[in-house]
Amino acid sequence: MGDDEGFRDFVIARSPALLRTGYLLLGDRALAEDLLQTALAKAYRHWGRVTAAGSPEAYVRRIMVNERRTWWHRNPGRELVGAIPDRAGPDESSALAERDAVWRAVLALPPRTRAVLVLRYWEDLSEAETAATLGCSVGTVKSQASRGLRRLQELLDGAAGAYDRKRVQG
Amino acid sequence: MRPADEVLRDVFAERADGITPSVDVYGVFLARRRRNRRRALVGAGVAAAIVVGAAAAVPAVHKADRSLPALSPTGPAPTPTDDSLTACVPPILSGDPTPPPPVPVSQLPRQHDVRGSLAGDRAVTDAALVAGWQGIGLNERGLAASGGQRHTMDRSSLRLRFVERAGAGTLALVTAADKTGRWQVASWVVGLGTTFRPTGGPSERVSSSDRTGAERFYGDDPVYVSAYPVCGRIFGVVLAPPEATATLLAAPHIGPDGKLVTVAAHALPLTDGLAVFPTDGGASKVSITRGATVLGTGSLNQFDGLAKPGPDPLTALVDKAVKDAPPGTDADMVRFVVQSARFDLRDVTGDPITGVRVLWAGRTNKGLPAVVVAMTLPSGAAYVSDRTAHSDGTSGGSGGGMVPAGQLDRTLYALGNRSGFIVVVPKGATRAEVQLTGGGVQQVALRYGGAFVAPVGRATPMNVRAFDKDGNLLAEQVPNEGLVHP
Numbered sequence: 001m002g003d004d005e006g007f008r009d010f011v012i013a014r015s016p017a018l019l020r021t022g023y024l025l026l027g028d029r030a031l032a033e034d035l036l037q038t039a040l041a042k043a044y045r046h047w048g049r050v051t052a053a054g055s056p057e058a059y060v061r062r063i064m065v066n067e068r069r070t071w072w073h074r075n076p077g078r079e080l081v082g083a084i085p086d087r088a089g090p091d092e093s094s095a096l097a098e099r100d101a102v103w104r105a106v107l108a109l110p111p112r113t114r115a116v117l118v119l120r121y122w123e124d125l126s127e128a129e130t131a132a133t134l135g136c137s138v139g140t141v142k143s144q145a146s147r148g149l150r151r152l153q154e155l156l157d158g159a160a161g162a163y164d165r166k167r168v169q170g
Numbered sequence: 171m172r173p174a175d176e177v178l179r180d181v182f183a184e185r186a187d188g189i190t191p192s193v194d195v196y197g198v199f200l201a202r203r204r205r206n207r208r209r210a211l212v213g214a215g216v217a218a219a220i221v222v223g224a225a226a227a228v229p230a231v232h233k234a235d236r237s238l239p240a241l242s243p244t245g246p247a248p249t250p251t252d253d254s255l256t257a258c259v260p261p262i263l264s265g266d267p268t269p270p271p272p273v274p275v276s277q278l279p280r281q282h283d284v285r286g287s288l289a290g291d292r293a294v295t296d297a298a299l300v301a302g303w304q305g306i307g308l309n310e311r312g313l314a315a316s317g318g319q320r321h322t323m324d325r326s327s328l329r330l331r332f333v334e335r336a337g338a339g340t341l342a343l344v345t346a347a348d349k350t351g352r353w354q355v356a357s358w359v360v361g362l363g364t365t366f367r368p369t370g371g372p373s374e375r376v377s378s379s380d381r382t383g384a385e386r387f388y389g390d391d392p393v394y395v396s397a398y399p400v401c402g403r404i405f406g407v408v409l410a411p412p413e414a415t416a417t418l419l420a421a422p423h424i425g426p427d428g429k430l431v432t433v434a435a436h437a438l439p440l441t442d443g444l445a446v447f448p449t450d451g452g453a454s455k456v457s458i459t460r461g462a463t464v465l466g467t468g469s470l471n472q473f474d475g476l477a478k479p480g481p482d483p484l485t486a487l488v489d490k491a492v493k494d495a496p497p498g499t500d501a502d503m504v505r506f507v508v509q510s511a512r513f514d515l516r517d518v519t520g521d522p523i524t525g526v527r528v529l530w531a532g533r534t535n536k537g538l539p540a541v542v543v544a545m546t547l548p549s550g551a552a553y554v555s556d557r558t559a560h561s562d563g564t565s566g567g568s569g570g571g572m573v574p575a576g577q578l579d580r581t582l583y584a585l586g587n588r589s590g591f592i593v594v595v596p597k598g599a600t601r602a603e604v605q606l607t608g609g610g611v612q613q614v615a616l617r618y619g620g621a622f623v624a625p626v627g628r629a630t631p632m633n634v635r636a637f638d639k640d641g642n643l644l645a646e647q648v649p650n651e652g653l654v655h656p
Binding site for chain 2: 156
């Protein structure tokens, strides 16, 4: 087995950040905790080699991203999109409504597209690093990111239009 | 209009803010590893910490204290032995072994509107409240020790949400917020008579944007769905606002065809907005509604039958499967596949694994172990999962899927990824081949009814075909297709 002390230190130090990434990938805190545990269990099996390779966090993140894709394929209906009772209402600011709408749109994106956006715009990975994490080509990363952003932009454009119309009518 | 990527960065930052581990992550890891090693655990707090349900509670995992003094602040009460109470609380895990000293109940806020059939028993409610405040202190100390932010808890916010009988024991839930009101902590309290012990609970930041799912137990309008082990049994817990109704969807089954069998929902009776009821685990869900509005939906599927003491029955099934497997089978890999499958199945069904069989085991072209394992469910359908070791020390699989009842030996499996895939031929097949892009054909050297097929050149495998001894085509399969996904 691996270096227990080093592994423990890694978990304590990096699990908050990894959990946040998991949350953005899955949109659900409890699932993210489980995903993180699954990834840690897999990393621990080869911890010596993982640390020798130099970037244990990237390794665990890669496991999370790929595990997450598998989960989604098996249980595409498990995610909580649309099951959240508190929605941005008419009294809330347009900025809040906009961010809420974007988050819902992110959750509705295909898993790979969402993973690309999280890795690129949350983790700030380069296109090459994102491709390595996902096990795909840089071209795929580019196209997925472009597609995802385009959908969000369309949503934002539409939301702005609707909000403006409402203000005019109000 | 701001560009989408800018808004996206803001949204990610906003959503990720406040997402901190609600449990001792390393402690949970150790607990999960222990479970994977089949060490018998009494109780089920471990599984509670490995929450999968959409909005399930995440009890913190702090080591329960065997030497915790019995709390009976309001006079004489039955004094169960320490062992009997220990048998009623979740297993002892890692973390801080010593809870904060009890605060006299006279220094804690007087409680109103406590729910549950024991709410009128002052001795019980006082003892539960005292233990609950200790639990909240334990939780905060544990979070701080693991690098989390420190919070100053507001004693005046302390609320005893309910006290209810749960089998042979008693279950209570206590909540509190910090001085800012933005950080909330809950503590489960398990007891016998008027002796209570804090056993951890969820904690998280509160904001208007994350009031999601069924975990809103702050304020006077709680929406809460969870489950908790008490004295070796799992109890579902539902807290709902007045006039709300609850619906219970029993754990779905997987039918003989490998697909989920929809189970009819039925009403869950609430008394004063509370239900504490025994459940056998599985993927049960509870939905809380008021009028036409769904207030929240929560899952009860955290426990996987681990509330009962004694050895895990899956151990014997795996040991037998390894014994019956081809020589040289990597037993650890088989165990890993079965454990992973158990977690996967737990997400979608309450069905237990009733049989384990190694469909094929062997080596890759690089001499690394590879296996395909079938796990039978009560309907006869089987969950099939593969795993192949990689040269960098990792391992991977295709994700697995279901095979209908009676089809296990009639199915041609082709499971893997770009580094290669495992072929397992149906019964009666003596030869197999892989059809490649460009028209090429790669013969498969079968051994024990299967083989690991490494890619040749740049050709992509398109189809696998299996033949009997007379050359008749028995089955064909596109790699990574053919399995049912419930």
